[in-house]
Amino acid sequence: MRFPRYCLVIKVSTVTVSAVRVDLSLMAVRLADVAKAAGVSQATASRVLNGSDRRPKEEVAVRVRAAAEKLGYFPNAQAQALARSSAGLVGLIVHDIADPYFSSIARGAQRGLEGSGKQLMLASTERVAQAEIEAVRSFMSYRTDAILLAGSRGFDDDVLLQKVLTTYRENGGQVAMIGQPLPNTGGVHIANAVSAAALARELLGAGHRRFAVLSGEAQVTTAVQRAEGFLGQLSGAEVDADAVLQGSFTREGGYRMMRELMNTGIVGPGDGDHKPVCVFCVNDVMALGALAALREEGLSVPQDVCIAGFDDIPTLADQYPGITTVRLPLEDIGRTSAEILLDQAGAERRITVEGIPILRESTRLSRA
Amino acid sequence: MRFPRYCLVIKVSTVTVSAVRVDLSLMAVRLADVAKAAGVSQATASRVLNGSDRRPKEEVAVRVRAAAEKLGYFPNAQAQALARSSAGLVGLIVHDIADPYFSSIARGAQRGLEGSGKQLMLASTERVAQAEIEAVRSFMSYRTDAILLAGSRGFDDDVLLQKVLTTYRENGGQVAMIGQPLPNTGGVHIANAVSAAALARELLGAGHRRFAVLSGEAQVTTAVQRAEGFLGQLSGAEVDADAVLQGSFTREGGYRMMRELMNTGIVGPGDGDHKPVCVFCVNDVMALGALAALREEGLSVPQDVCIAGFDDIPTLADQYPGITTVRLPLEDIGRTSAEILLDQAGAERRITVEGIPILRESTRLSRA
DNA sequence: CTGAAAGCGCTTACAG
DNA sequence: CTGAAAGCGCTTACAG
The missing domain is CATH 3.40.50.2300 (Response regulator)
Known part of the structure; x- marks a missing residue:
């Protein structure tokens, strides 16, 4: 999605005249635009719209929200991620999303994330060890807050995989395994x-x-x-x-x-x-x-x-x-592992489920 | 994933002494660190590592790559997205990822994205119209380059959904539908x-x-x-x-x-x-x-x-x-719709498949 | 070919 | 409670 940089926001709306659509919006609305429209500083607008411990006066808040609504403001998650050092993303790696085993787990994971405000990034590796490692790398690039690894893996791949996961964890990333556990890694272990x-x-x-x-x-x-x-x-x-x-x-x-x-x-x-x-x-x-x-x-x-x-x-x-x-309660397993990740304190928590x-x-x- | 802001990179490596592992890495390596290590400017490092039309001298490039490798550099995709105005993300919205119909499509979509450098964001909406719209909003926030909408939808939801998709497109986002087409929207149409x-x-x-x-x-x-x-x-x-x-x-x-x-x-x-x-x-x-x-x-x-x-x-x-x-060639359908999105020119391309x-x-x- | 600098759109100490 | 300003980690005209 490309947003041109140098242009003024004329108006965000669509005028439909018969079959002809005239597009008047030229770029995404930024927080600065909302702030200006509401007559407050960007800092205040940020605090109203995107959460903070500091609560602006209700009267101001109302004005800001109205402006945001009117302009159709959407926070830029990338910019937020950069500023917050947290992307609000969770990565899920499965062997094959079309395999019912993994799609059930994926559904559970998705449900476990509901309401947390986190979005799921998916990688289906087709059981190729290299692809799995690539997926971890990519998730690291996107600064996902956590990575969920589902499926059994072989001994050989473990060395490389573990190395990259270690790096990830050293940078504050959380990891949970589903099924086969990796040393020092929490998650849901299947007995x-x-x-x-x-x-x-x-x-x-x-x-x-x-x-x-x-x-x-x-x-x-x-x-x-x-x-x-x-x-x-x-x-x-x-x-x-x-x-x-x-x-x-x-x-x-x-x-x-x-x-x-x-x-x-x-x-x-x-x-x-x-x-x-x-x-x-x-x-x-x-x-x-x-x-x-x-x-x-x-x-x-x-x-x-x-x-x-x-x-x-x-x-x-x-x-x-x-x-x-x-x-195996597949969907529950997916949900639980997502919840483990959400639960900061439970970084190293490991649950074992028996079939x-x-x-x-x-x-x-x-x-x- | 949280990266502390004010600290020096001592060394990114892991020293294993018997069973004791001493962790020396303290934070993520930034492009600036790599540039310094290689004795070049950040601009040059960027051009070497993350692609550009300007090609630095091979001798310099080698130095930069070595430094990046040594330090364990990972580009920050969020920062790149912000600077490039393109996130390298594609959003996929399905009704239920555990349903074989959708998981087959998802697999195809994943395959279609392979090698493109794009990552998949997944939303499974459990057939709740509101969740579908929320997913689009979220994908908009993440500035996904494109959104893939799979599954049939009702007439009623269309008004809201279309409105938000229109906004998305006005900002340069691409949309492809799988199955039931929406007016003015490309994708794979099932006859x-x-x-x-x-x-x-x-x-x-x-x-x-x-x-x-x-x-x-x-x-x-x-x-x-x-x-x-x-x-x-x-x-x-x-x-x-x-x-x-x-x-x-x-x-x-x-x-x-x-x-x-x-x-x-x-x-x-x-x-x-x-x-x-x-x-x-x-x-x-x-x-x-x-x-x-x-x-x-x-x-x-x-x-x-x-x-x-x-x-x-x-x-x-x-x-x-x-x-x-x-x-229905489900996996092909998923793959094709991903390819349609990747193909810039084909923004409005619509393919019809007969069962x-x-x-x-x-x-x-x-x-x- | 290379570098200094501005800019992407936010958040958040720090002052006021 | 509110605002000015620095900073997040990149990319990319613009000069040299």
């Missing part, structure tokens, strides 16, 4: 291992004895923790998984690994004698991909194969049969 | 009526003769246009819809209206003699809600009832049976 273990316990309790696990890349901490938590619980019950695969932490990854499970014969049409294998996918999106592979082969859930995910993304509400998962296993049709055993 | 008519044509061609339409609020232009386009095509074929309901343009709305359809007996278990009713929901989310209602009553799709939506949100890929819909009917299982007729 992946424990929650996955709870799911395994429920599944065992429901009578399952045959399992497979579809996990994500070895560097994706979240994937690893979920898989390990799940497997740990199994071995505690003296149960071994038939297979543990490792692939991409995405829908496509779930699809491919399930295909592999079918190719190797670990998963196939039920013979009525054995219990179906219960396949734990370390996130819901992967479970959806796995399901697509099963459907292509005409295998039915839960008769031939049982399936479980993790996250309880909103998409699952429309799945039929219902898919067993671990419920709740939800057993649905997809893991229902027909025979005891 | 709702035509596309819905095309769907009706396909459905008729597939042998359907009994229809019901679940539409959105009367003020939601998109809903009205889709319903009318669909019905218009039917009457052209001398077919009357059994029912046309009007409710909320949401998943919940679809659910309720389908319940009503069942209560009034318009939709029910197939008797094998009649063709099932084909229910057209004016968007996919509504179709999903309608489907949920059908499942609760144990009705099957497409045997008892056929169903069709509109949008082809990514969620549909995981529906089984597949749901007939009208495909493509995709017939899937949910409308398959078993008998010819």
Whole structure:
């Protein structure tokens, strides 16, 4: 948005004559214009309009507000940011805004910011580590008051990421992580291992004895923790998984690994004698991909194969049969982390949330 | 992010001694610091670092870049915005970022901005007209270069919204609409009526003769246009819809209206003699809600009832049976509208996209 | 090619 | 309570 510099404000209004619109406004109204119109100093106008501990006399305030209203004054947030050394901005970094996991969190974050006067800047990094770091840099340039980082990250990226975040914090920026925590960083931590273990316990309790696990890349901490938590619980019950695969932490990854499970014969049409294998996918999106592979082969859930995910993304509400998962209060998580950031004192506050296993049709055993 | 004002930069670095980290950096590095370190004027440093038509000598440039790198300089985007009268920001306003329709568009918009150096500001308005206007005001304050408005809006809100957008444009801001166009506004226009008519044509061609339409609020232009386009095509074929309901343009709305359809007996278990009713929901989310209602009553799709939506949100890929819909290239739409904004000359450019009917299982007729 | 200086639109000690 | 003035960190004519 470009505002010409040297010109007088004639009048801010639009005159419509038939189909012809004559535009009379030439530039944005500045605080100085409002002050002049109200017959006060710029300092006073600022105090009336944009908040201050000093409260001008009500009579003056009324005049200023009237002038601002009449001229259509909008404070220039950039100038305010510069003068105040605070931009009123919060940056949110997600892997993919089109992924329901992240868009739910984003919605929560947006809600958490409501009424705070802060605006959200969004960066969707497409899971590229470099893009994530670029996003942090950009947010630093914009002097965002805080940065919210959502999603699991790998060990390797951490060095660079941490370095830049450290710089950010040294300059007074706040950081909150969602999901996987980074050292010295507050936010909402998801108890992946424990929650996955709870799911395994429920599944065992429901009578399952045959399992497979579809996990994500070895560097994706979240994937690893979920898989390990799940497997740990199994071995505690003296149960071994038939297979543990490792692939991409995405829908496509779930699809491919399930295909592999079918190719190797670990998963196939039920013979009525054995219990179906219960396949734990370390996130819901992967479970959806796995399901697509099963459907292509005409295998039915839960008769031939049982399936479980993790996250309880909103998409699952429309799945039929219902898919067993671990419920995470995604929107709340987003909201809470925004609130943590807003709460100055809570800079280092860290909250841990445990997921709740939800057993649905997809893991229902027909025979005891 | 708060930067203390009166202090010297000692050194920007982090010394790690075993587990103890000693923080030596005290404030953000300014351009003046870099200039001094490199032994040049601030003007020269600016030209080297932040772009300009004037190109300083390479030897000097090298020195400046080295100093910037060494000190860890980050340009202050707010100051740049103030000096340049351009913030490098694009505002995106959606109804609900957690809705796949909007999050797909958001992803596209983000991609369209990639490499342009522009950052995205996001506002999710929860379908509250007032929030939408507030978002525009806020974006105006931040002097965003452009605003992208996604989603259908009602007639009533338009007056206020248009007024504020007009002010915005008068100050040089660009505006693009996605979906429903506003007068004098460029962007990506969705040909709702035509596309819905095309769907009706396909459905008729597939042998359907009994229809019901679940539409959105009367003020939601998109809903009205889709319903009318669909019905218009039917009457052209001398077919009357059994029912046309009007409710909320949401998943919940679809659910309720389908319940009503069942209560009034318009939709029910197939008797094998009649063709099932084909229910057209004016968007996919509504179709999903309608489907949920059908499942609760144990009705099957497409045997008892056929169903069709509109949008082809990514969620549909995981529906089984597949749901007939009208495909909109959501991500492309977002990307294109961002590109339109980036293209200065194209301020008033308007692109129209037609949806493509995709017939899937949910409308398959078993008998010819 | 390079630098001194004004200006972007605000806020906020500091005086009055 | 109110105002004059300096300052926030940049960019960019304007001279040299």
